[in-house]
Amino acid sequence: MVELGRTIKLRLYPDTNQADQFLAMSQEYQRLANIVSQWIFDHEFQLSWLKINHQLYKQLRQESPLNSQMVQSVFRTVVALYKTVREQMKQHPYRYQNEE
Numbered sequence: 001m002v003e004l005g006r007t008i009k010l011r012l013y014p015d016t017n018q019a020d021q022f023l024a025m026s027q028e029y030q031r032l033a034n035i036v037s038q039w040i041f042d043h044e045f046q047l048s049w050l051k052i053n054h055q056l057y058k059q060l061r062q063e064s065p066l067n068s069q070m071v072q073s074v075f076r077t078v079v080a081l082y083k084t085v086r087e088q089m090k091q092h093p094y095r096y097q098n099e100e
C-alpha cells in the first residue's frame with residue numbers, strides 16, 4: 001500500500017528568547033560538527049558513522065547540552081557531507097597544473 005504525505009509551508013514567528021535559543025542550538029550543532037569533522041580528518045577519513053559514534057558519542061553527550069538525537073544527527077550529517085565531497089571528487093578530480 002502506498003502511503004501519501006503532504007508537505008506544508010509555514011512561517012514561524014519566534015519571540016526574541018526563542019530566536020536566541022535556536023541560535024545557541026545551531027551554534028552548538030556547528031561546534032560538534034567541527035569536532036566530528038576534525039576526528040574524521042585525523043583518522044584517515046573513516047566514514048562509518050557507527051565507528052564515529054562509538055568513539056565520540058559519550059564525550060559529546062557529556063560536554064554538550066544537545067539531546068542524543070541531535071548528536072546522532074551530527075554524525076550522520078558530517079559523514080554524508082564527506083561522502084558527497086568524495087563522490088564529487090571522483091566525478092571531477094582536481095588536477096594540479098604545473099606553472100612552468
